[in-house]
Amino acid sequence: MKRWLHAASAASLVFFCSAAGADEGMWPFHGFPFDKVNTALKTHLDQAWLDRARLATVRLANCTGSFVSGQGLILTNHHCVEGCLAELSSKDKSYNDDGYLARTGAEEKRCQTQVADVLTQMEDITAKVNAATAGKADAALANEARKAALTQLEQACESGSQLKCQSVTLYEGGQYWLYKYKRYTDLRMVFAPEIAIGSFGGDPDNFQFPRWNLDMGVLRAYENDSPAKTPNYLKFNFAGPAAGQAVFVSGHPGSTDRQLTVAQLLGERNVDLPQWLLRYSELRGRYIQFAQVSAENERMVADQLNGIENSIKVRRKQLDALHDDALIARKTAEQQALEKAIAKDAKLKAATGNPWKDIEAAMEKEAALFQPYTFLENGAGFQGRLASFSRALVRGTAEREKPNTERFREYTDAALPRIEQQLGAAVPVYPEMEILRLGWGLERMREWLGPDHPVVRRLLAKESPEELARRLVTGSKLADPATRMALWKGGKAAVDASTDPMIQLWRSVDGDARAVRKSYEDSVEAPVRNATERIARARFAILGTSVYPDATFTLRLNWGTVQGWNENGTPVEPFTRLGRTFERATGADPFRIPDSWLKVKDKLDMNTPFNLSTNNDIVGGNSGSPLINDKGEIVGLMFDGNIHSISGSYWFDTVKNRSVAVHTAIIREALTKVYGADALMSELAR
């Protein structure tokens, strides 16, 4: 954001000065500001350093990871593999509770729905996309033309290539890129500690620091049933970094809303966040109570509950951030400063129009569409795995009949392999949980859309939400991957002929869902995109690309230093140490130290650094990212931020926003002294 300071008027200085000194920014690898960084940190990063970091970083389905050996070994977080551990577990064996260590290749079991993408090439397609929409005054038509162009460019890219091609929208439509990935679809579990230490402190300690978490998990990428050859990997530095040392995070921040307009932020504050929090707080309660019925129920629900609790904490603090009127005032001032700068240039002013007003108008339309869109089309009403399968089958087979560029973007040819992987995966489906989730979704749909909404009225004419959910779940065969794949391969005809009650459910609502989606896309998404593109172009005209784009779960690099912060007058040190973990343990979850550690307590070096904090600018999606020193070595494993980091959705607070990593020293201590993972350790240390 530094260049903004030079370009903008003095009046705006006051609103940007807090960002001026920041090691801020989630930079795409095609726009990394080497000079600025090397000057600020006295480092010597070059293109080769950057390329290696990029090729060693992988994007997982929900996280980041990095290659840490030449044989496909991937380091990520425990919470990134928790879902896979749950899928591999059974009534008699919980890998989340007990941990996982494959001592041989044969013991490395596959995570059926996991993927790992390595970003190999990046192509700027902004001009091509703009050409497709040029002259289309109607925002809805332009929106459709843009999507068709993106699909076509992806299709052309993948044709005759082994690479996965995905278009990326940066700067809210200011730039379009084609990112090309090498994709690994065979990922196997190598190591995970017990969740008791992997997530020591559980939800209470989440987004807190000081912290003591061995939040690590190790996967291995396979190709043709053999470990993948991955020459671009990061070496471990088990000494870790010193306080004040320059460190870099390569990873995939999921999403930020730093460039949203004030109207959009108020929409999040007034509508999206409160509704989501109400719904998921209730689900949290249902899950907790469900888990109390039996140990088996507890196991079934554990990883989903952890995920929900994490999301609740994030959104709760996001809402706090948006309730801080100083934030809204800052955003308003920024917006006004940009408007003012645009107004000075008559041509720019004419080209830009008043996008903020246009967005406000679209937000008013969204108010009426938000609930039906959320419940009918966006998944809130039809919860659970079976409902997802049903939707993918009904929608996917219908969309497949259309030409590629006319489909919904999530069913283009480029997207189908991933859908097939998910439909075909032999993941467990627990009927009681399915009934809980589907019944909950239907009940809340009735609450928010009202009992007289036509879809609600039709579905719940004679049954309660729970009764309907029970009938559909117990009557459906979609839990069986073979059944799903038969329908998928049979196409629209097979799906149309199916008497599976879950398929019937989605067939009966698909039309309504498509209709509300169409309204939403035409009257909200299209004008907003049109307006944000104009804002982005105006911003480029004034600032160039010296500002970074909002996070989009695509690869970014940022920099910072190892440091703590000052919490209400009390300095927080950037390192924690092993000894305090034992002092803090209570014996009861989530403050229980596993037996494996208690048994070897006497052999452990209590002074071992455990977690550390840095001022790198990361958000959710960066989980599992490597923390890299200027030599390109791994010195930590990102897994969290402090509580102030959650406001990072809207701005970067240089004073208090800190990221949190697992120290490499505790990884060595654990692998060698606790887990006796000698083969893994020697592969890492190679």
Place this chain on the structure above:
Amino acid sequence: MKRWLHAASAASLVFFCSAAGADEGMWPFHGFPFDKVNTALKTHLDQAWLDRARLATVRLANCTGSFVSGQGLILTNHHCVEGCLAELSSKDKSYNDDGYLARTGAEEKRCQTQVADVLTQMEDITAKVNAATAGKADAALANEARKAALTQLEQACESGSQLKCQSVTLYEGGQYWLYKYKRYTDLRMVFAPEIAIGSFGGDPDNFQFPRWNLDMGVLRAYENDSPAKTPNYLKFNFAGPAAGQAVFVSGHPGSTDRQLTVAQLLGERNVDLPQWLLRYSELRGRYIQFAQVSAENERMVADQLNGIENSIKVRRKQLDALHDDALIARKTAEQQALEKAIAKDAKLKAATGNPWKDIEAAMEKEAALFQPYTFLENGAGFQGRLASFSRALVRGTAEREKPNTERFREYTDAALPRIEQQLGAAVPVYPEMEILRLGWGLERMREWLGPDHPVVRRLLAKESPEELARRLVTGSKLADPATRMALWKGGKAAVDASTDPMIQLWRSVDGDARAVRKSYEDSVEAPVRNATERIARARFAILGTSVYPDATFTLRLNWGTVQGWNENGTPVEPFTRLGRTFERATGADPFRIPDSWLKVKDKLDMNTPFNLSTNNDIVGGNSGSPLINDKGEIVGLMFDGNIHSISGSYWFDTVKNRSVAVHTAIIREALTKVYGADALMSELAR
């Protein structure tokens, strides 16, 4: 609010004009604006009408009711007696499910924790209270002196009298009154329909109109084991009111925040409401899932779940109202208009100071105290009946040792009989629900105060919240009323010697809870009260008492007419009719019509008016209030408002805020044709 229009500057007109035409206001019976009302409605209300309405209206523990016969019969809502029906029920018989009809006096069973208060006298004690605080510059000391004065005045009032005396704070401290009640403590159940029709539509239809609810319940007040003689009662008018007819509601609106400052409203928006909604949405989920385990669990939890869902809807819409920046702008402008009017009078300005700034400062202090106060002192951490008993026993016996004026206000001599009634009541205590609630409270206390808070650390050093809750609940004998009364009578010595684990729990936290209460009262409550008194005095100086005070669960009267409203261009008629109920039923709860109605469907007049809407200004606490015509007859039974009525917490929206009542015609139709309640019917028609 009309006088404000004349007194305030033209600039403020724009902000008050929406209220100008309103039949607005919750008027105390000692300040009812006869002339204004009679002129506006062309009625002839006089003091005798008012006295009769007052003496026929009763305040229940959580609702309003009215005498409807000379033998102590009280009409109120089903949802006001739902708790009593649950207490009277057992595993084999659910009176909420099946309804209740006492055909003889012997079948009228007692509601053990219910009371009914009739307001017989009102005395203005403002001068006395102000004399007690006069000259006390320190707000905390003044706060204590004020409480002592109120206790003393109540004590003097009750001494040698059979009346219950309660002080009432009106206008946020602008007036103090002593209200004197005749109290009935022996209330017995006479009639309630099945909840399926008493709350037809359940939570989905709550705060909705059109609506079809027979939300009625009938109690009888007893004295000396015989029906009470209640010559001041309201006669039924079974024809009900016509559209446009003048109607009045006498009852006890619970609380409104219409006079809060902007800083206080933002505190509700940013802190109180989001936190409450998060916590209770989770509890809702826990209850729903708990209920799924068995029919018996469902019965145990039903009335509490209904209450929570009602509260969630209220607070959700309150948050929506506060997220409407137009509301905050209006409140800001009102505040500024008052400040401006004060500034014109130098003496008034000097006496008033800047109370808004003082409140802002207190709100900042509250931010740090809110969570510990909420969890330790205000009940959030220690949930459930057993925890409440424990607290009342430990606190109450300790407070009783002090002189009356030095006690917490809830343990003064005037308050003790009600506490004894509750401690001695043989209400059911369900261990599994107690564990659920206490475990939930402890777990959330750890979440919000953090695992390192000293109290959290002490309580949960070796046990999980659920383990601790289970141990305390299963080990406690406080479910037994005799055990509780023995401790209560044994006093502090008995409580100190008790080894009951639930008593031990509260003994161990009482000191912490008292400490945070003291901080809260001195640094938040005291300066806020001091500042709001100054605002109230300034407002009186400018406006007189032509404005009504915020609701305080004391007796108020308001007026209006039978009318619908316009919902986004669609007119909503003020009456619903029986026939539509059958069309709307699905057969599944909460849209199930009970068998008793289905059996006699052919005999029912489908054109019978069912519910109606009026523009009376009511809120929660008014439930069960009589809707009275200008002749003093009952023409309806208030039980709800439309969705727009919830914003009534902060302002009265004359355009859309409507209250909802049961029509007297459906009461006759039900009692005669469905329930064959001939004796009750003839008592009502007498």
